[in-house]
Amino acid sequence: MLQQEFLKSMRYLAASVSIISAKDSNDKPYAMTASSVTSLTLEPPSILVCVNHDASIHDHLLNDEAKFCVNLLKKNQQDIATLCSIKEKEDQRFEDKNWNLNSVPFLQGSQSNLFCNVKKYLDYETHTIIIGEVYQSHNDDGFDTLMYANGKYL
Amino acid sequence: MLQQEFLKSMRYLAASVSIISAKDSNDKPYAMTASSVTSLTLEPPSILVCVNHDASIHDHLLNDEAKFCVNLLKKNQQDIATLCSIKEKEDQRFEDKNWNLNSVPFLQGSQSNLFCNVKKYLDYETHTIIIGEVYQSHNDDGFDTLMYANGKYL
Numbered sequence: 001m002l003q004q005e006f007l008k009s010m011r012y013l014a015a016s017v018s019i020i021s022a023k024d025s026n027d028k029p030y031a032m033t034a035s036s037v038t039s040l041t042l043e044p045p046s047i048l049v050c051v052n053h054d055a056s057i058h059d060h061l062l063n064d065e066a067k068f069c070v071n072l073l074k075k076n077q078q079d080i081a082t083l084c085s086i087k088e089k090e091d092q093r094f095e096d097k098n099w100n101l102n103s104v105p106f107l108q109g110s111q112s113n114l115f116c117n118v119k120k121y122l123d124y125e126t127h128t129i130i131i132g133e134v135y136q137s138h139n140d141d142g143f144d145t146l147m148y149a150n151g152k153y154l
Numbered sequence: 155m156l157q158q159e160f161l162k163s164m165r166y167l168a169a170s171v172s173i174i175s176a177k178d179s180n181d182k183p184y185a186m187t188a189s190s191v192t193s194l195t196l197e198p199p200s201i202l203v204c205v206n207h208d209a210s211i212h213d214h215l216l217n218d219e220a221k222f223c224v225n226l227l228k229k230n231q232q233d234i235a236t237l238c239s240i241k242e243k244e245d246q247r248f249e250d251k252n253w254n255l256n257s258v259p260f261l262q263g264s265q266s267n268l269f270c271n272v273k274k275y276l277d278y279e280t281h282t283i284i285i286g287e288v289y290q291s292h293n294d295d296g297f298d299t300l301m302y303a304n305g306k307y308l
Binding site: 005006007008009010011012013014015016035036037039040041043045046048050072111112114119120124125126131135136139143145147149150 | 156157159160161162163164165166167168169170189190191192193194195196197198199200202204226265266268273274276278279280281283285288289290291292293297299301303304
C-alpha cells in the first residue's frame with residue numbers, strides 16, 4: 001500500500017530527462033537515461049545524480065578521477081532517451097550520429113551539456129548519489145527541455 | 155563565464171516545485187520551497203532533498219529522529235510556493251489555512267504529501283543532501299503538478 005502510493009507520488013514528480021555519459025578506463029563509452037539530476041550548489045557549480053548499482057555505467061563513476069557528462073535533453077530527443085533506458089538495447093546506445101566520443105562522451109544537439117568531475121559519492125541502498133562539479137557547460141539557446149511525468153514525456 | 159553558463163543550464167533544468175516542512179523540538183514549524191527533490195530508491199521508498207545551510211529549516215533536519223514532509227505542489231499553489239521562498243516573509247509562511255500543524259506539518263490540497271524519516275545526510279559546500287525514507291504518502295488523483303523552469307512556473 002505504502003509502496004503503491006509512493007510510486008504514484010513519484011509519477012507525479014515531474015522532472016527533466018537527461019542522459020548521463022562516461023567512458024571506462026579502456027575508452028569504452030556508457031550512457032544511461034536519468035531523471036534524478038538535481039542542482040546542488042552554485043559555488044562551486046555542482047549537480048548530483050542518483051545511479052542504480054545495476055546500471056552498467058555505475059562502477060565507472062566511482063573514482064576520484066572520473067568524469068561524466070549530463071546531457072539535458074530537448075523535446076526532439078525522446079527516441080534516444082528511450083533507447084538509453086532499455087537494458088536489452090544497450091549495444092545500440094552509441095549508434096546515434098550525434099554522439100561525440102573524442103573525450104568525455106556527449107550528445108550534440110542537447111539543451112545543455114554539463115561536463116563534471118566526480119567530487120563525492122554516497123551509497124544508499126540500491127543506488128549511489130554522485131556529486132559532480134561542473135567544469136564546462138554548453139547550452140543551446142531557447143528553452144525546449146524534455147520532461148517526464150505521469151508515465152509519459154511532456 | 156562558466157558560472158553564467160551553469161546558471162543558464164540550471165534554468166533549463168525543469169523541476170517540480172515542493173515545499174519542505176518540519177517542526178523543531180519546541181514544536182515551531184518551518185517551511186521552505188524547493189525544486190531539488192529527487193526520487194532515490196523504491197526499496198525502501200526514499201527521496202532526497204538539497205537544503206542550503208542558511209535555510210531556517212536546515213538545522214532541524216539534521217538528526218536521526220527528525221521527520222519532515224515533502225509537499226509536492228499543484229498548479230494552483232503558486233502563491234504559497236512564492237511565499238515560502240522569500241526570506242523576508244518567513245513569519246507569514248503558516249498563515250495559509252491549508253496547513254495542518256497537528257504533528258509533522260503538511261499542506262492540505264497538495265498533489266502529494268510524502269512523510270519522511272531522515273535516514274542519512276551528506277554535507278557538501280553550501281548545502282546538505284538529506285535522504286528521507288517515506289513512511290506515509292498521500293496523493294490527490296489527477297496529474298496537476300506545479301513545475302518551474304526558465305525563470306517561471308509551468
